[in-house]
Amino acid sequence: MKNKYCKQTKISERKFREILRYFSEDFDVTRASNISGLNRKTVNRIYNELRIRILELLSKEGKFSGEIEVDESYFGAKRVRGKRGRGAKGKVPVIGLLKRDGKVYTKIVRNCTKAELVPIIRGKVLEESIVYTDDWKSYDGLVLNGYKHYRVYHSKNEFVRGKSHVNGIESFWSYSKRRLAKFNGIYKDRFYLHLKECEWRWNHRDDKIYKLLIRELRQKPL
Secondary structure, X not given: OOOOOOOOXXXXXXHXXXXXXXXXXXXXXXXXXXXXXXOHHHHHHHXXXXXXXXXXXXXXXXXXXXXXXXXXXXXXXXXXXXXXXXXXXXXXXXXXXXXXXXXXXXXXXXXXXXXXXXHHHHHHEOXXXXXXXXXXXXXXXXXXXXXXXXXXXXXXXXXXXXXEOOHHHHXXXXXXXXXXXXXOOOOHHHHHHHHHHHHHHHHOOOOOHHHHHHHHHHHOOO
């Protein structure tokens, strides 16, 4: 039977829509496979193709302007007890930019140095925007790059000062880590797709995910 939403599978359109609904409701592969009766490899392949499509959709997003929160976080192995500061051995560093009352953008980085972080900010945030960060030294000099820069001093146990805070992006980090924890570990070469899926789901948290994906796949099938 012809499947107008996914040309790269032999399963019926009805069954594909069932899997798409499970994906939209954020069921993991094992649960979707058990409920649908489909082979786990088949479900995993469809999930992976959907994540690749989501990555494609995110690549079309434009630059941010207005009030932007910037922060970094670390994903992966648990932090070593007693280890302080940015990150820990085995973790993947990620920078996040969040437009207040808007979308979030994430990118894996090699490290959290100024040379690594500032070009990403400049590439995603328009000049004259207001940028909020903590007091990490890598954010020094953002004013010289054309931004209005305000800090909150976490090192002094300051977390909010007027409009200066990074609570929005920290909420996204919490959401992402809770969501990814249910997978009980992700292969490193698949982490980027899962991270960007978190980003896309957050950006569409007030939308009907299933309807968004059906609309997209009608226009361009997998």
